[in-house]
Amino acid sequence: MKSNLVHKVVGSQYPLWRTVLLIIVLILGLGQTYVSTHFYLLYNKANSQHHDVHHEYYISVTKPINTVASMSNPNANGFTNAEIKNIQNQDFVDRVGAFNPTLFRIVIEPPKGMGHQDFRTLLFLESLPNAFLDVDTTNFKWKEGDKYVPAIIPRSYLDLYNFGFAQSQGMPQVTEGMIKLFVFNLEVKGPKGSHKLQGKVVGFSDRINTLLTPESFVNWGNETLGSVSKSELPEQLLLKLKNPLSSDIGSFFEENQYEISKSDGAKAALTNLINYSSFYVWLNGIIVCALSIIILLLVVYLSIASSKTEIMQLFFLGYGVGKIALPFQKIAAIKLLMAAFISLPIGAVVAGMIVKNSAQLVPFNSAGFQLQLLLVFGALVLLICALVVLLIKVRIKRLSV
Amino acid sequence: MPQKLKLQNVVPSYLPEKYVLNSGVWNQSFEIDSGSHFQFQALSGKGKSTLINCLFGALKSYSGDITIGGISLKTANHQQLSSLRSSVLSCVPQGLGLFQNLTLKENIELKNALTKHKTEQEIAEMAEQLGINSVLHQKASTASFGQRQRAAIIRALCQPFAFLLLDEPFSHLDNDSTSASLTLILNEAEKQNASVVLTTHHSTNHPSFKAYEI
Numbered sequence: 001m002k003s004n005l006v007h008k009v010v011g012s013q014y015p016l017w018r019t020v021l022l023i024i025v026l027i028l029g030l031g032q033t034y035v036s037t038h039f040y041l042l043y044n045k046a047n048s049q050h051h052d053v054h055h056e057y058y059i060s061v062t063k064p065i066n067t068v069a070s071m072s073n074p075n076a077n078g079f080t081n082a083e084i085k086n087i088q089n090q091d092f093v094d095r096v097g098a099f100n101p102t103l104f105r106i107v108i109e110p111p112k113g114m115g116h117q118d119f120r121t122l123l124f125l126e127s128l129p130n131a132f133l134d135v136d137t138t139n140f141k142w143k144e145g146d147k148y149v150p151a152i153i154p155r156s157y158l159d160l161y162n163f164g165f166a167q168s169q170g171m172p173q174v175t176e177g178m179i180k181l182f183v184f185n186l187e188v189k190g191p192k193g194s195h196k197l198q199g200k201v202v203g204f205s206d207r208i209n210t211l212l213t214p215e216s217f218v219n220w221g222n223e224t225l226g227s228v229s230k231s232e233l234p235e236q237l238l239l240k241l242k243n244p245l246s247s248d249i250g251s252f253f254e255e256n257q258y259e260i261s262k263s264d265g266a267k268a269a270l271t272n273l274i275n276y277s278s279f280y281v282w283l284n285g286i287i288v289c290a291l292s293i294i295i296l297l298l299v300v301y302l303s304i305a306s307s308k309t310e311i312m313q314l315f316f317l318g319y320g321v322g323k324i325a326l327p328f329q330k331i332a333a334i335k336l337l338m339a340a341f342i343s344l345p346i347g348a349v350v351a352g353m354i355v356k357n358s359a360q361l362v363p364f365n366s367a368g369f370q371l372q373l374l375l376v377f378g379a380l381v382l383l384i385c386a387l388v389v390l391l392i393k394v395r396i397k398r399l400s401v
Numbered sequence: 402m403p404q405k406l407k408l409q410n411v412v413p414s415y416l417p418e419k420y421v422l423n424s425g426v427w428n429q430s431f432e433i434d435s436g437s438h439f440q441f442q443a444l445s446g447k448g449k450s451t452l453i454n455c456l457f458g459a460l461k462s463y464s465g466d467i468t469i470g471g472i473s474l475k476t477a478n479h480q481q482l483s484s485l486r487s488s489v490l491s492c493v494p495q496g497l498g499l500f501q502n503l504t505l506k507e508n509i510e511l512k513n514a515l516t517k518h519k520t521e522q523e524i525a526e527m528a529e530q531l532g533i534n535s536v537l538h539q540k541a542s543t544a545s546f547g548q549r550q551r552a553a554i555i556r557a558l559c560q561p562f563a564f565l566l567l568d569e570p571f572s573h574l575d576n577d578s579t580s581a582s583l584t585l586i587l588n589e590a591e592k593q594n595a596s597v598v599l600t601t602h603h604s605t606n607h608p609s610f611k612a613y614e615i
Contacts, residue, residue, distance in 0.1 A: 005503065008502065009500050310500060315479070316457070316492065316498055317498075317511065317512050318484075318485075318488075318560070320479070320483040400483075
């Protein structure tokens with residue numbers, strides 16, 4: 001009875017049109033919050049399941065090919081220690097890895113009893129510090145006397161073989177597992193001697209676009225077999241970037257006349273841009289939500305101002321702040337929860353339509369995602385509700401003084 | 402428990418100085434003990450409503466101090482004030498403070514629901530005594546000022562109090578209604594050993610009241 005009478009005294013300041021308009025604004029705000037929270041969580045979940053693709057940014061760096069210069073100076077295209085150190089000192093660089101090439105001649109042929117027995121080809125191998133590899137390096141080790149020389153090849157090479165070479169030459173397609181079983185014959189030869197060895201593929205890389213072998217093998221070969229090459233400096237570097245969107249990247253490489261892999265740079269920059277964008281979309285949703293909450297508060301404050309005389313009379317009757325604030329808090333909370341309830345299915349439909357195709361492109365394990373989304377959204381709505389209730393009480397309290 | 406209402410050199414900030422000089426209230430110090438009744442008489446504009454508002458804690462722009470049970474009304478927080486107004490101080494302001502969209506009965510119930518001091522039967526008896534039983538279900542906005550004054554008096558009695566502040570409570574009442582209201586008020590005050598403080602243009606000539614010129 002008492003609270004009904006208090007409500008009757010102060011609750012009559014809400015015209016229907018204002019209530020309807022307010023609920024529409026709240027639905028828009030909370031709907032936007034739901035959709036942006038959906039995107040943000042979806043992106044982060046997909047991101048965490050494709051961690052390497054999205055969180056680490058690598059580019060490869062070379063010097064431009066100058067035929068005349070390279071003929072007169074075999075090290076013209078190589079990076080000196082000073083140049084590597086200078087690159088390492090740039091703010092946008094996390095670390096630098098130098099490709100260390102084999103300087104001796106390598107001939108590879110398939111194992112006996114497999115494929116074309118007349119197939120022999122020259123090969124080159126390089127090494128790179130393990131920290132730069134995106135492959136399990138457990139078996140990527142070599143010491144003199146080991147039975148096999150391990151190698152890591154780009155995954156794209158296998159695709160090229162399976163979907164190009166094998167089909168055109170009438171050869172069988174092979175899986176990564178099968179390739180790892182094959183043992184290849186290697187003949188390594190240099191001015192100081194030659195050896196017959198065997199090699200195995202132990203991994204496939206999405207990051208490195210060259211044939212890799214352990215550094216210990218490269219160093220051993222270069223020392224014991226001698227060099228057929230006159231170039232002793234690394235001609236390609238791999239850079240791990242701290243910030244691929246740094247404006248210094250372009251200017252630094254341009255000033256030093258270095259060439260970077262455009263696709264790597266663009267991919268890294270684009271990925272980072274998506275990271276920022278997803279956060280921005282979420283932030284944008286929160287801002288729109290905050291604006292709608294501000295409108296809710298303004299409407300409630302307007303009603304409080306319209307009821308100022310009645311509120312003062314209730315104070316004079318002995319009513320406390322909490323009891324007077326209660327009808328305002330109830331009305332605001334009901335509108336907020338009603339809007340949240342309506343915005344939920346609307347937001348779900350909108351988000352579902354937008355992410356339908358992208359979810360197929362970037363598949364991820366969606367177990368528990370909907371529950372997580374509902375919990376985050378629910379917690380957000382309850383937090384907003386608690387904040388609004390508190391602010392209303394503070395507003396009423398100000399009138400009591 | 403007996404309470405003391407103390408006034409110490411109270412001077413409203415906006416009151417002309419000529420009204421303060423020779424006043425029996427302003428810039429004076431005196432105490433009102435619960436159980437004794439006071440009548441402050443003055444012409445219009447000399448600060449009768451100001452005095453009631455100061456004593457009720459509704460007006461704080463004055464020098465000096467007013468205390469009840471050691472609590473300064475000037476510095477009391479909202480919790481202290483709401484506690485005082487529901488158990489120590491009751492008031493019928495000059496504007497009555499009734500809610501126009503509620504019936505007279507609802508206006509009374511609004512107070513009684515907070516304090517739970519009177520039963521419905523007791524409220525009906527008081528309304529009968531003051532002759533407004535038949536209009537209790539009428540909206541305050543459609544009742545006459547005299548009927549509203551009587552409803553406001555009943556409402557003020559629907560709580561425990563040590564001091565009942567009445568600002569020209571009988572201004573629109575005839576002699577019979579005034580007499581009935583005064584009897585009801587004094588009976589209720591006696592039950593609670595409370596003090597009645599009223600302001601008026603003309604003296605009530607009731608022996609229970611000590612009269613002061615503002």
